[in-house]
Amino acid sequence: HVEEFLEKHKSDMDIVLIFSGLFSAVSTTFIVSLQSGLSPDQTETTNALIKLLIHTIDNSAFAGQPLDLPQWTGPGATEIWIQCLMYASLSTSLIAALGAVLGKQW
DSSP states (O other): OOHHHHHHHHHHHHHHHHHHHHHHHHHHHHHHHHHHGGGGGHHHHHHHHHHHHHHOTTOOOTTTTTOOOOOOOOOOHHHHHHHHHHHHHHHHHHHHHHHHHHHHOO
């Protein structure tokens, strides 16, 4: 009876390991793709700095256009909450995988 119980739970832990591994991979992909929204757009800043340098060299270039650096106010509250939830789900998935590995080794 004990062997049957152990075999059933070992196969359940295998399923948990597979599911948590796949979920962690997909979750990490989404986290990486959403990470860019937490920092300012470097291309926009670079373009503004190049325009400023060109204007410094030749005062007639970009006449009548504002030469201010773009202002960044930070990510919105929704983006921060989504990132927090994504990291929480990734952590939970990795803890489930750790529990399954420890259970299999026990």
